[in-house]
Structure formats: structure tokens, C-alpha cells
Amino acid sequence: MFKCDNCDRVLKADELKCVFPDIPGLTERIEPGGTVPAGECPACGALVYPIKESEVVAALKHACERLNAIPHRYADTDFALIRRALAQG
Numbered sequence: 186m187f188k189c190d191n192c193d194r195v196l197k198a199d200e201l202k203c204v205f206p207d208i209p210g211l212t213e214r215i216e217p218g219g220t221v222p223a224g225e226c227p228a229c230g231a232l233v234y235p236i237k238e239s240e241v242v243a244a245l246k247h248a249c250e251r252l253n254a255i256p257h258r259y260a261d262t263d264f265a266l267i268r269r270a271l272a273q274g
């Protein structure tokens with residue numbers, strides 16, 4: 186998984202517009218000692234970097250926290266609706 190440095194789009198390897206090292210103007214766009222980009226964003230053309238596993242876990246955790254933040258009365262309603270739909274077969 187890769188993430189665009191500019192628009193935060195999450196991309197798969199086959200979605201990248203240009204793939205390292207075939208990135209136009211690469212030497213002017215990266216800093217010495219910086220992270221090596223994986224390619225170019227197909228949406229905005231900015232450099233795309235690999236997402237570290239720890240960042241993927243953090244993003245998933247954040248998504249789970251957001252789900253948990255849904256008021257329980259809504260969640261209960263959803264479960265009730267699902268149960269009713271299942272009961273009706």
C-alpha cells in the first residue's frame with residue numbers, strides 16, 4: 186500500500202502513474218536521506234510513498250474508533266433491523 190504525499194490518497198502498486206525510478210524530475214523532487222518514493226500519484230501527480238505497517242495499523246485503529254463512536258442507539262437499531270430481516274427470511 187502507498188500513500189500520496191499531497192492528497193493522502195491510498196494507492197496500490199498497480200495504480201501508481203509512474204513507478205520508481207521512472208519518475209520525471211526525480212532528483213529535484215527528493216531530498217538526500219529522505220524516504221524513497223514508490224511512484225507518482227495518478228490523481229495529482231505528487232510523489233507517493235510506501236505506507237509503513239505501523240501506519241496501516243494506526244489507520245485501521247482510527248477507523249475502528251470512529252465506528253465505536255457511533256451512538257449505541259443507532260447501532261442497536263441496525264442490529265434490530267438486521268435481526269428482523271433475518272427472522273423474516
Ligand SMILES: [Zn+2]
Pocket residue numbers: 189190191192193194226227228229230231
Ligand atoms: Zn495525490
